[in-house]
Amino acid sequence: MEENQQHKGWFGRNWKWAVPTGCGIMLLIGIIAIVGGLFWGVTSIIQESDGVKEAMSRVQQNEIIISALGEPIEISGMTTGNIHTSNGTTSLDVTVPIKGPDGTGVLKVIGNEQNDVWSYQFMEVHLSDSNETVNLLDND
The missing domain is CATH 3.10.450 (Nuclear Transport Factor 2; Chain: A,)
Structure with missing residues (x-):
């Protein structure tokens, strides 16, 4: 009977922490990109004045x-x-x-x-x- 039972893959076992962690990392990367873009934009405006x-x-x-x-x-x-x-x-x-x-x-x-x-x-x-x-x- 145990032979018919399938084992879950890595994502099936770890999705509860992997999905929120991945979303958090993507959010952090997005925030860093926005702040960096704003910083670069303001610096460029000043330098190009x-x-x-x-x-x-x-x-x-x-x-x-x-x-x-x-x-x-x-x-x-x-x-x-x-x-x-x-x-x-x-x-x-x-x-x-x-x-x-x-x-x-x-x-x-x-x-x-x-x-x-x-x-x-x-x-x-x-x-x-x-x-x-x-x-x-x-x-x-």
């Missing part, structure tokens, strides 16, 4: 920074700060890590844009290796 593009252009043309960091100079990590648009005015207050083949630095930009014209209150690069600060607004 006209204020940051203008600041990076000034960085890439500044002889002091080029001699300290080498070329090419690019953004090298997580941009932090705020960008806010209200009533046609955009405010920017960001910190951007930058790097070149010979060193690293941090770009700090504070500015406002109104009617497609940017005015900057602060735009400096702190060079990590030499502890030097370069003001990018000196020529304005």
Whole structure:
């Protein structure tokens, strides 16, 4: 009589914990993907703003920074700060890590844009290796 009895497979024996665990893992992966996507999106919005593009252009043309960091100079990590648009005015207050083949630095930009014209209150690069600060607004 025992010979006619079939043994359950792995899933038949373990479905009570395997299904909830699998669903939990899928939910966790989904949450991580959403948070990562939001983080990437916000960081991209800040890095692609006209204020940051203008600041990076000034960085890439500044002889002091080029001699300290080498070329090419690019953004090298997580941009932090705020960008806010209200009533046609955009405010920017960001910190951007930058790097070149010979060193690293941090770009700090504070500015406002109104009617497609940017005015900057602060735009400096702190060079990590030499502890030097370069003001990018000196020529304005």
